[in-house]
Amino acid sequence: xxxxxxxxxxxxxxxxxxxxxxxxxxxxxxxxxxxxxxxxxxxxxxxxxxxxxxxxxxxxxxxxxxxxxxxxxxxxxxxxxxxxxxxxxxxxxxxxxxxxxxxxxxxxxxxxxxxxxxxxxxxxxxxxxxxxxxxxxxxxxxxxxxxxxxxxxxxxxxxxxxxxxxxxxxxxxxxxxxxxxxxxxxxxxxxxxxxxxxxxxxxxxxxxxxxxxxxxxxxxxxxxxxxxxxxxxxxxxxxxxxxxxxxxxxxxxxxxxxxxxxxxxxxxxxxxxxxxxxxxxxxxxxxxxxxxxxxxxxxxxxxxxxxxxxxxxxxxxxxxxxxxxxxxxxxxxxxxxxxxxxxxxxxxxxxxxxxxxxxxxxxxxxxxxxxxxxxxxxxxxxxxxxxxxxxxxxxxxxxxxxxxxxxxxxxxxxxxxxxxxxxxxxxxxxxxxxxxxxxxxxxxxxxxxxxxxxxxxxxxxxxxxxxxxxxxxxxxxxxxxxxxxxxxxxxxxxxxxxxxxxxxxxxxxxxxxxxxxxxxxxxxxxxxxxxxxxxxxxxxxxxxxxxxxxxxxxxxxxxxxxxxxxxxxxxxxxxxxxxxxxxxxxxxxxxxxxxxxxxxxxxxxx
Numbered sequence: 001x002x003x004x005x006x007x008x009x010x011x012x013x014x015x016x017x018x019x020x021x022x023x024x025x026x027x028x029x030x031x032x033x034x035x036x037x038x039x040x041x042x043x044x045x046x047x048x049x050x051x052x053x054x055x056x057x058x059x060x061x062x063x064x065x066x067x068x069x070x071x072x073x074x075x076x077x078x079x080x081x082x083x084x085x086x087x088x089x090x091x092x093x094x095x096x097x098x099x100x101x102x103x104x105x106x107x108x109x110x111x112x113x114x115x116x117x118x119x120x121x122x123x124x125x126x127x128x129x130x131x132x133x134x135x136x137x138x139x140x141x142x143x144x145x146x147x148x149x150x151x152x153x154x155x156x157x158x159x160x161x162x163x164x165x166x167x168x169x170x171x172x173x174x175x176x177x178x179x180x181x182x183x184x185x186x187x188x189x190x191x192x193x194x195x196x197x198x199x200x201x202x203x204x205x206x207x208x209x210x211x212x213x214x215x216x217x218x219x220x221x222x223x224x225x226x227x228x229x230x231x232x233x234x235x236x237x238x239x240x241x242x243x244x245x246x247x248x249x250x251x252x253x254x255x256x257x258x259x260x261x262x263x264x265x266x267x268x269x270x271x272x273x274x275x276x277x278x279x280x281x282x283x284x285x286x287x288x289x290x291x292x293x294x295x296x297x298x299x300x301x302x303x304x305x306x307x308x309x310x311x312x313x314x315x316x317x318x319x320x321x322x323x324x325x326x327x328x329x330x331x332x333x334x335x336x337x338x339x340x341x342x343x344x345x346x347x348x349x350x351x352x353x354x355x356x357x358x359x360x361x362x363x364x365x366x367x368x369x370x371x372x373x374x375x376x377x378x379x380x381x382x383x384x385x386x387x388x389x390x391x392x393x394x395x396x397x398x399x400x401x402x403x404x405x406x407x408x409x410x411x412x413x414x415x416x417x418x419x420x421x422x423x424x425x426x427x428x429x430x431x432x433x434x435x436x437x438x439x440x441x442x443x444x445x446x447x448x449x450x451x452x453x454x455x456x457x458x459x460x461x462x463x464x465x466x467x468x469x470x471x472x473x474x475x476x477x478x479x480x481x482x483x484x485x486x487x488x489x490x491x492x493x494x495x496x497x498x499x500x501x502x503x504x505x506x507x508x509x510x511x512x513x514x515x516x517x518x519x520x521x522x523x524x525x526x527x528x529x530x531x532x533x534x535x536x537x538x539x540x541x542x543x544x545x546x547x548x549x550x551x552x553x554x555x556x557x558x559x560x561x562x563x564x565x566x567x568x569x570x571x572x573x574x575x576x577x578x579x580x581x582x583x584x585x586x587x588x589x590x591x592x593x594x595x596x597x598x599x600x601x602x603x604x605x606x
Contacts, residue, residue, distance in 0.1 A: 509527070
């Protein structure tokens with residue numbers, strides 16, 4: 001009898017070399033591959049792994065600068081540390097679990113403790129070169145796709161240190177490109193976390209003497225309630241202040257590594273700040289009241305960090321939390337006693353937050369009572385049968401269309417899938433919440449009903465639809481409504497945007513048809529191409545609004561071929577400044593900006 005295709009037998013067992021395993025399971029080592037558009041895409045992890053080695057040298061007191069160049073996707077990094085021991089150059093960049101970072105005598109506070117980092121860079125690069133210089137001698141090796149091509153040794157006049165260059169494999173990273181913004185942000189973090197280190201990148205230099213205090217000052221554009229409080233010793237550094245934002249925001253680092261998902265050191269810092277403030281004030285403020293608007297940064301140095309993934313985004317050492325809480329608590333208490341002006345402003349901010357929260361709870365109760373009195377159901381919502389479950393990942397195809405007016409909603413209602421597609425109809429232009437507080441969510445009926453329909457009042461994890469789609473006309477009013485809705489989410493429910501739930505429905509501007517074929521066009525360029533394709537005997541229709549599109553036509557635009565553009569953010573800590581400029585009350589400043597940037601087409605004037 002022939003073996004069945006999926007039978008579990010001896011010949012199904014495979015043993016991969018370390019090189020094969022890295023290339024086959026790249027995500028285990030560098031996270032997402034990606035094109036370089038996202039800050040955490042793999043090409044930046046490759047860069048980080050090489051720079052980490054240079055930073056480890058600096059931490060141990062060897063070399064005060066790092067030279068980095070990126071040109072045509074080729075990356076070069078030169079440090080001025082001790083250099084890899086010349087007899088182990090090839091092994092250190094090609095054999096997993098090989099390195100000196102297992103030895104506390106050589107590296108006490110290193111990020112790269114698993115002996116994988118540079119090997120992964122080598123394996124995932126189309127070409128990789130390493131050269132180590134030590135005491136007038138050098139050893140270099142060149143690889144392609146992780147395989148050694150040649151090795152060379154000799155004498156040199158170069159200073160001690162290690163040079164690494166690599167080109168990410170385009171087969172592993174299709175159509176990739178390094179973003180200057182993402183690279184520079186990473187390098188700024190290295191400078192903030194290693195005061196006195198000079199990072200030279202192409203024609204720019206990054207240097208910080210103030211440490212993470214500089215980070216808090218430089219990386220945040222929104223107004224601070226008081227000058228940041230700063231503490232630093234050999235293994236712990238933190239800084240914090242309050243802003244008038246509703247959310248708390250943090251930067252956290254371990255041994256110079258940006259732990260974007262936090263971890264035990266960050267939770268310990270948050271708890272330590274709360275206890276330190278309460279000790280100083282001799283009060284029992286709640287965590288919500290103390291941490292609302294808190295902007296903080298913490299950096300620790302740890303001998304044996306345990307990260308929850310190879311890309312080291314989250315620290316998992318549970319045994320350090322209580323010590324960090326205690327150290328932060330004590331340091332915060334001393335800082336507040338030593339800086340009376342800042343301490344007074346901090347306590348006043350917390351008292352104001354506490355007072356506003358009590359007032360907000362009263363407004364919430366009134367809004368809920370009013371909602372129950374009017375109707376059990378939200379009158380503007382035509383719901384669907386299935387709903388998204390974030391925790392279980394169920395019904396990921398559920399969506400809600402936020403439309404302007406009944407005519408647009410009518411077109412979608414008649415052709416929607418009632419199982420997965422809901423519709424929320426706006427009554428004209430929604431409230432501009434750019435400079436309003438949270439009580440606006442409860443005082444404005446339409447905003448309140450939208451919040452309740454999405455079920456995000458308490459927690460964004462409760463979101464009832466995976467896709468929140470803005471379906472507005474492509475005219476001036478429609479674009480204004482779209483901006484008002486984006487402002488609403490960024491102001492109060494930023495996580496909806498950050499998690500990729502908020503999207504814009506792209507609908508056609510033109511229909512071009514003849515007796516045989518109909519083409520829908522989303523731009524003037526597509527229209528011109530369609531007219532050329534169909535020849536002279538064609539008819540062009542310009543859609544002024546969604547309500548003009550017949551239900552039979554609209555079905556294609558909200559079906560399998562639906563075009564959705566996600567709303568994304570970059571430079572998260574500049575969001576408040578952006579909203580204030582474009583959606584705030586600075587009308588004259590905005591008008592002057594528009595007039596200065598206005599481009600007049602002279603052909604139209606003729």
